[in-house]
Amino acid sequence: MARVFKDDIVVSVDVGTTKICVIIAKRLGNGDVDLLGIGTVPSIGLKKGVVVDINKAVTSIRKAIREAEVMAGTMVEQAYVGIAGGHISSLNSQGIVPIKNGEVSQKDINTVISAAQAVPIPEDQQILHVLPQYFIVDSRDRVQNPLGMHGVRLEAQVHIVVGSVASVQDLVKCCQLAGIKVKDIVLEQLASAEAVLSYDERELGVAVLDIGGGTSDLALYYSGTIRHTRVIPVAGNHFTNDLAVGLHTTINGAERVKQRYGNLFVSPSDIGKQIQVEHVQGNRYQDVALKQVQDILKARAKELLGIVQKEIVQYNLEHFVTSGLVLTGGGSLLDGFRQLASESFGMPARIGYPKSEDQLPELLESPLYATGYGLLLHAMKKEKNNMINNLQGPMTYRVFMRMKSWVSDFF
Numbered sequence: 001m002a003r004v005f006k007d008d009i010v011v012s013v014d015v016g017t018t019k020i021c022v023i024i025a026k027r028l029g030n031g032d033v034d035l036l037g038i039g040t041v042p043s044i045g046l047k048k049g050v051v052v053d054i055n056k057a058v059t060s061i062r063k064a065i066r067e068a069e070v071m072a073g074t075m076v077e078q079a080y081v082g083i084a085g086g087h088i089s090s091l092n093s094q095g096i097v098p099i100k101n102g103e104v105s106q107k108d109i110n111t112v113i114s115a116a117q118a119v120p121i122p123e124d125q126q127i128l129h130v131l132p133q134y135f136i137v138d139s140r141d142r143v144q145n146p147l148g149m150h151g152v153r154l155e156a157q158v159h160i161v162v163g164s165v166a167s168v169q170d171l172v173k174c175c176q177l178a179g180i181k182v183k184d185i186v187l188e189q190l191a192s193a194e195a196v197l198s199y200d201e202r203e204l205g206v207a208v209l210d211i212g213g214g215t216s217d218l219a220l221y222y223s224g225t226i227r228h229t230r231v232i233p234v235a236g237n238h239f240t241n242d243l244a245v246g247l248h249t250t251i252n253g254a255e256r257v258k259q260r261y262g263n264l265f266v267s268p269s270d271i272g273k274q275i276q277v278e279h280v281q282g283n284r285y286q287d288v289a290l291k292q293v294q295d296i297l298k299a300r301a302k303e304l305l306g307i308v309q310k311e312i313v314q315y316n317l318e319h320f321v322t323s324g325l326v327l328t329g330g331g332s333l334l335d336g337f338r339q340l341a342s343e344s345f346g347m348p349a350r351i352g353y354p355k356s357e358d359q360l361p362e363l364l365e366s367p368l369y370a371t372g373y374g375l376l377l378h379a380m381k382k383e384k385n386n387m388i389n390n391l392q393g394p395m396t397y398r399v400f401m402r403m404k405s406w407v408s409d410f411f
């Protein structure tokens, strides 16, 4: 295979806690996407979205890239990489500037967004994304694109995502050592939202919760833009660990039980049923009631949904979730999660599957691949915008605006 980089090839790397997923796709002239290769391998060397063993993480990333390359029949050099982890936090900020010549220019927009970024950030933290939410031109509120509007005062409301410099450096380094240059780093829940939310949900207001292995990543959208993000350190692996402890079984045994029998609403006819579970010391099996499995999983599910609910109340975001809650990520595959979320929140809930106008390969048609596919969609959008105009306008800005080329700053 020749190591070539073709302009129309885009690559996404989702470095998750449980699996690494690499997708290679080709942009077609009519705007369609042709998926060429997918590589997915168990992730070793990462915990709660953060690299804990560089060598192991590099080996896993390299393996996933190789798998996707073989399937695609081409080698790749650059990729869009997702980031998550407990080190990520976010805040809303605003900036105000005078409009220079009575009419909003691109320069005014850039200046007001820069002004909105002037917030104190701890030294070990770095801005990852500045996501403009809306603008105010004099008394005209919630303007999506102020370019060309008349007035004297321009205000921007932005959402700022920050992360630990060291954690980002580790992730970038792992990708580089695995032979891939990082083109952009993208917050994972923004990618997942891109893959699973509809246009209407984003406009009317929705919360998307990506329940992964190590973290559950929350994002709230309203009026088409991001309002709030939070990384919650409770996810699928905690459910498994609870089962392992509660049932005195191995981690692998608990994972099997969760995926095969786990249900937050066991039917009355099955509630007394017993299943065979291996003992933690091996070599022997024990009988466990499905009710016990349900109770252990339900306690964790309630805890997670409770944290989300608390977050929404604490930040007065109730009126931003009119379309309800969308659960995605592998953890959302636990039977009964949708029902429990809907009951707990008193609003509609659904499971978010990656959506596409074209038929997706069967493997990608799962909440497990929402982030990987969303990263690819983001990459497509970004490449297209770069091609159309290097000087991005506010509507393209709105999607993801990079502060600076901080990835290349590191190396």
Ligand SMILES: Nc1ncnc2c1ncn2[C@@H]1O[C@H](COP(=O)(O)OP(=O)(O)OP(=O)(O)O)[C@@H](O)[C@H]1O
Pocket: 015, 016, 017, 018, 019, 020, 043, 048, 049, 084, 211, 212, 213, 214, 215, 216, 235, 236, 237, 238, 240, 255, 258, 259, 262, 329, 330, 331, 332, 333, 334, 335, 367, 368
């Ligand atoms: N059928 C299933 N039922 C319940 N849980 C499941 C099922 N399939 C996968 N999971 C859980 O999904 C989790 C992995 O999800 P996912 O692949 O989205 O995580 P990740 O992206 O690797 O992790 P993170 O996003 O936290 O870094 C695991 O905890 C796994 O137990």
Ligand SMILES: [Mg+2]
Pocket: 016, 017, 188, 212, 213, 329, 371
């Ligand atoms: Mg994930």
